[in-house]
Amino acid sequence: MPDLLQIEHIRKTFPGVVALDSVSFSVAPGEIHTLLGENGAGKSTLMNILTGLYRPDRGRMLFAGREVRFASPRASLACGIGMVHQHFMLVPAHSVFENILLALDGVPGFFSRRRFRARIQQVIDEFDLGLDLDSPVWKLSIGAQQWIELIKLLMRDCRLLILDEPTAVLTPQESERLFAVLTRLREQGKSVIFISHKMREVMEISDRVTVLKKGRSLTTLVRGDFDQARLAGLMIGDDQVPQWQKQSRVGDDVVLDIRDLSVRNDRGLADLDSCSLELRKGEILGIAGVAGNGQKALAEVLTGLKKAASGMILAAGEDITHSSARSSYIAGIAHIPEDRKSIGIAPDLSVDDNLILKSFKQPGFRRWIFQDRAAIRRNAREKIAQFAIKAGPDGAPVRYLSGGNIQKVIIARELSENPAVLVALYPTRGLDIGSAEYVHKVMADGAARGMSTLLISEDLDELLKICDRIAVMFRGRVVGCVDPRRTTREAIGLMMSGEEVA
Ligand SMILES: Nc1ncnc2c1ncn2[C@@H]1O[C@H](COP(=O)(O)OP(=O)(O)OP(=O)(O)O)[C@@H](O)[C@H]1O
Numbered sequence: 001m002p003d004l005l006q007i008e009h010i011r012k013t014f015p016g017v018v019a020l021d022s023v024s025f026s027v028a029p030g031e032i033h034t035l036l037g038e039n040g041a042g043k044s045t046l047m048n049i050l051t052g053l054y055r056p057d058r059g060r061m062l063f064a065g066r067e068v069r070f071a072s073p074r075a076s077l078a079c080g081i082g083m084v085h086q087h088f089m090l091v092p093a094h095s096v097f098e099n100i101l102l103a104l105d106g107v108p109g110f111f112s113r114r115r116f117r118a119r120i121q122q123v124i125d126e127f128d129l130g131l132d133l134d135s136p137v138w139k140l141s142i143g144a145q146q147w148i149e150l151i152k153l154l155m156r157d158c159r160l161l162i163l164d165e166p167t168a169v170l171t172p173q174e175s176e177r178l179f180a181v182l183t184r185l186r187e188q189g190k191s192v193i194f195i196s197h198k199m200r201e202v203m204e205i206s207d208r209v210t211v212l213k214k215g216r217s218l219t220t221l222v223r224g225d226f227d228q229a230r231l232a233g234l235m236i237g238d239d240q241v242p243q244w245q246k247q248s249r250v251g252d253d254v255v256l257d258i259r260d261l262s263v264r265n266d267r268g269l270a271d272l273d274s275c276s277l278e279l280r281k282g283e284i285l286g287i288a289g290v291a292g293n294g295q296k297a298l299a300e301v302l303t304g305l306k307k308a309a310s311g312m313i314l315a316a317g318e319d320i321t322h323s324s325a326r327s328s329y330i331a332g333i334a335h336i337p338e339d340r341k342s343i344g345i346a347p348d349l350s351v352d353d354n355l356i357l358k359s360f361k362q363p364g365f366r367r368w369i370f371q372d373r374a375a376i377r378r379n380a381r382e383k384i385a386q387f388a389i390k391a392g393p394d395g396a397p398v399r400y401l402s403g404g405n406i407q408k409v410i411i412a413r414e415l416s417e418n419p420a421v422l423v424a425l426y427p428t429r430g431l432d433i434g435s436a437e438y439v440h441k442v443m444a445d446g447a448a449r450g451m452s453t454l455l456i457s458e459d460l461d462e463l464l465k466i467c468d469r470i471a472v473m474f475r476g477r478v479v480g481c482v483d484p485r486r487t488t489r490e491a492i493g494l495m496m497s498g499e500e501v502a
Contacts, residue, residue: 002065004029004191005050005081005160010059012045014400016393019045021215022059027160032182032192034202037212038236038432039404040390043195046212047162050193051083052076064159082153083162084146092138096131096148103152116155123154127181142291143174150181161185164195168429169291172460172493179205197432199228200461211235236434244441247448250468251281253316255421255452256302261311262476263297271297273476274311279421279452284443286467286484287456288492294476295456296338299425302454304330305343334419336410336427344410347399351391352380354398355413383412387438403430415442422446422453428462440466460489474498 003026012020020042027033035043048054050061052070061068063079070076090099100120101113117133124131129147137145146166153161163182167175182192182205196202202209209226211218211234218234256279263272272294279285289295300306302313304327313321320326337343345354356365356376365375377394384391387408392400398409411427422443428436443453443466457463463470464484471481472495480495 001029003027003062004031004064006062007046007050008060008062010046010049010056010061012042012049012054012056016396017400018215020049020056023212023215023217024059025210025217025220027191027193028207029159029191030186030189031207032186032194032205034194034196034206034209035212036196036202036209036231036235039408039430039435040402041212041235041432042215043212044164044402047083047164047193047195050076050081050162077156077158080157080159081162082156082158082160083164084149084153084166085164090137090145090148093136095134095136096140097133099137099148100152100155104155120151120155123151127184129181141174142169143171143177146170146178158190160191160193162193162195165197165430166194167196167198167201168426168458170458171290171496172489173497175201197430197436198459198461199231199433202231203228232433236432244437244444246444246466249448249450250283251450253281254278254314255281255316256454257312257314257317258298258302259312259314261298261301261313262309263294263301263306264309265297270309270476272301275473275477277471277478279454281452282447282450283469284447284453284455284467286463286470287454287473288458288460288463288470288496289456289473290496291458293473293496295473296425297476298473299335299337299423299454299456302330302423303333303335303337332420334414334417334422334424336407336414336422336424338425345398345406348397350395351384351389351398351401351409352376352395354409355380355383355416358413359417383409383416387412388435404432404435407431408435411439411442415446418446418449418451420451422451423456424453425456426458427455428457428459436462460492463492464489472496 005027007026008024010020010023023042023046037043045054049056052073052075068079091102097117097120120133131144131147166178170178185192194205206223208220208222209231210220211231213235258275258277260274260276261272262270262274265271275294275298287295297306301308308321312319315329320329346357356379359365365372383389389408389412390402390405398406401409407430428439431439443455447453455463455467467484469481470484470492471478472492473479474496475498482492
């Protein structure tokens with residue numbers, strides 16, 4: 001059968017950066033094709049070309065045998081290419097049905113509306129999605145909201161679906177359901193481009209894998225010809241994955257004692273609801289939970305971005321909930337925020353400047369009242385090499401970096417001062433395996449030195465591998481605490497969905 005999509009020698013440059021040098025690969029009808037590549041390899045740029053956001057400098061694309069050039073996202077969608085975005089484009093107050101209607105060009109009349117509703121229901125039943133068309137979107141889980149995005153594309157008869165890190169916000173059970181749906185779609189002859197850094201998923205779902213490296217398509221491998229080690233080796237080089245060993249040295253001292261802590265959001269609702277937790281010296285305490293169950297509020301109240309409505313935070317036994325000691329305590333905490341682009345970095349400043357945002361007043365970076373640019377550059381060079389940051393031309397704004405590389409800049413900055421406490425929200429989300437392992441190594445080394453880490457993550461493999469304990473959050477509370485050596489992904493997954501409280 002002829003290929004549905006053929007990409008030939010695509011090149012795309014930005015000022016001073018070759019994002020894609022020469023990329024060629026094809027997607028067959030009824031195929032799940034994974035794109036794998038380290039941070040900055042060019043995956044997002046390629047998807048932006050496929051979905052009509054960017055135009056390539058060179059090369060050609062054929063879709064269903066016809067050469068295509070997309071002048072806009074609308075043109076790509078009209079052709080049958082749809083992307084399930086990471087940031088859902090849904091109106092929370094509207095119903096599922098209304099949100100799907102909104103995605104169409106023009107509102108159908110009453111009768112066609114009924115027919116349309118019946119068609120959507122058919123899709124829901126066929127894929128066993130269990131969605132209520134009349135439920136307002138804000139009441140739905142993140143997993144259910146992703147179904148809506150998928151249905152929108154299916155209603156538009158998309159033949160090629162692009163999913164970029166779709167499981168980042170799902171429970172293990174929801175991920176399994178997503179994979180079942182993708183398998184069904186494949187059986188129906190739909191094609192999928194799947195992007196993920198999670199090797200377990202890549203192994204489970206891919207028919208073929210194309211490895212991108214430095215803007216070039218290195219190779220395409222067929223199922224049966226690849227395993228995790230081979231893919232990792234191709235992507236980042238066999239000797240590039242940092243090796244580390246966890247040496248558990250959890251002390252008796254409680255460095256943070258959170259007691260019945262509640263935090264309200266702007267609407268006055270409790271994001272954190274009587275949450276209690278203890279973090280010990282040298283401990284890596286994992287927080288599992290589906291995004292939106294209070295993890296972010298917990299990190300924000302600990303790092304001074306939000307105030308506690310009630311309850312207590314004790315640091316080394318001292319109540320700092322509202323005291324003046326709180327600000328100096330917070331100043332010493334390292335924080336890797338969830339929102340990289342608006343909280344984590346100053347987007348228009350260079351990589352060099354972003355790396356010293358917390359330490360620019362230090363004598364090492366000053367000469368009299370002026371900045372010591374040579375020292376700042378030296379520091380940046382060191383960190384760029386240490387964290388393998390793909391930084392682009394000197395002085396370029398950090399917002400031009402790929403998502404994974406922006407994350408590396410934040411981590412390099414936050415961990416450079418040997419903090420006593422690290423609060424990390426999804427620190428390895430979107431990082432390639434080499435970089436994720438480096439972050440794990442940094443945390444393990446930090447723990448051996450006595451650093452205490454609150455690691456909020458949706459990646460259960462990560463939590464099970466690196467944590468001393470895992471607390472599970474559901475609806476603003478800790479609903480259970482488990483020992484990673486005596487639990488399973490499934491057990492944690494059930495707790496995450498509120499089905500079982502340990
Ligand atoms: N608008 C832009 N201006 C300048 N450079 C850009 C722009 N968009 C991407 N780049 C650069 O192109 C390269 C490829 O980036 P891209 O975002 O496609 O990588 P990626 O494989 O998706 O990475 P990640 O896994 O980190 O998301 C990077 O070096 C990035 O800095």
